[in-house]
Amino acid sequence: MKTLKDVGEHNAIAALTANLKAVGDDCAVLPLDAHYDLVLTSDPLIQGVHFTPGTAPEAIGWKAAARVLSDFAAMGADPQYLLINLVAPPDEDFQTLEKIYAGVSNVRKLFNVDLVGGDLAQGPVLELHVFGVGRVPKGKALFRSGAHPGDIVYVTGPLGGSFESGKHLNFMPRIKEAKWLRQSGFVRAMMDISDGLATDLRHILKASKVGAALDSAAIPKVKTLEQALFDGEDFELLFTVHADEADQFDFQCLEDLDQQFPRIGKITGQPETLTLDGAILNRKAFEHFR
């Protein structure tokens, strides 16, 4: 018998969805009408995997909703509606559930998103399954597949140590930055960093059939380089800009956002080859189930 652990999470998703409509980016983008594309995503948040029994319930609610919003940011899309399936043991304190919903509401209010449905079911541990619905101007969604050799690689903020610092529970989804980045017209490929820079950048390399060369000194680190490369749940945005437009892009960022994003490397022509300071980077981050 081959178990889920034997197969591994990414392989399992790939195998199980092989006959289905293409899945691969942070959200599914589908035709809606003459002006907009429909954008859909879903994220599970499970006790013992994504949070511990000791996690503050408001933080659980915040994280569950903010992760879905980060998926929308990854595509440059605008989230509109959330639905939440809440799973809880029958002996769960009802006040805990109220606090979880209060955490969701904090995200909702800040980003003007409506909670419009969902369900409540009995199960062995606390879980939230959050579904998000939104839209993006037709043809303007940003995908992992848009990177080209020569592009400059950017990241929106410092990476690593998210579990130690608690950022994985209270991070701010980069909705505002994402909208500006999409509207700026400079960005060619984008995604959010949930599994760590090294792992997630490889998703862009695979989808775009390119390589990347990272500059260790340029990567913004919370603490160590190791953590910045391999820790997960940073929820910063990773994106590329045409090299010829990078100076103009940096200028525009300063003008409009009062900040600039660090350039951490370059896209190369070697398919799926990731280097750090010129040396091949092979180590993979932790994968669920393995």
Place this chain on the structure above:
Amino acid sequence: MKTLKDVGEHNAIAALTANLKAVGDDCAVLPLDAHYDLVLTSDPLIQGVHFTPGTAPEAIGWKAAARVLSDFAAMGADPQYLLINLVAPPDEDFQTLEKIYAGVSNVRKLFNVDLVGGDLAQGPVLELHVFGVGRVPKGKALFRSGAHPGDIVYVTGPLGGSFESGKHLNFMPRIKEAKWLRQSGFVRAMMDISDGLATDLRHILKASKVGAALDSAAIPKVKTLEQALFDGEDFELLFTVHADEADQFDFQCLEDLDQQFPRIGKITGQPETLTLDGAILNRKAFEHFR
């Protein structure tokens, strides 16, 4: 401490969503564009609650997807896209997961719905959280709130014994019938029967601020009246038609569908009062968590 069990499922949903956008029908219906409304829903399917460890995996997949489609049928809406969060223990047989997805695919193909996303996560028991996105012509969705005193109450098929017969695993969502019912223009209120006729009819009575008088002889039963009233997971449609139009409706059903639906009772003016053969019916069906 007040636990979820103390509060009860329906009360808990009501309390937790009190401050949020109105929830109450089988799907959320939201403005989309000039021609259509957007229709959204989500349903959990959890081992030990909605199926047993011995349930055939294809049947698990079928039920998970078919329940969501039944929610669309309840509104007279057309389902378009599904997303699935699959939760599984790391030692789950991978072949089981493949068979679950095959079951989902059987529903997808039959009803021309695309699976466009989802996620896979580790958890203590097997769970599917299915999220559905669809649409309905603007203003044409059928709600629980549309029943009026004098309306005739109809049901699309025989009720009860769904757990014994296995119908709860292999039922056919009433998408085809629902579309015809919506297009016919005769139907005033509609929902699907998931918690049993007595419980679900009470949802229509509450939403419409009316009562109902059921005729026990007229209720189509798989076996006993008791089961037809109180068993759950029939996934037939429950709807009302203006009394003056009922004969024309019956005729049109025969013409277009080659069948007629049984008239099982009448809507009355006594708010939230349900009677059976003239006697008040108080007993409530099984409620999760209680």
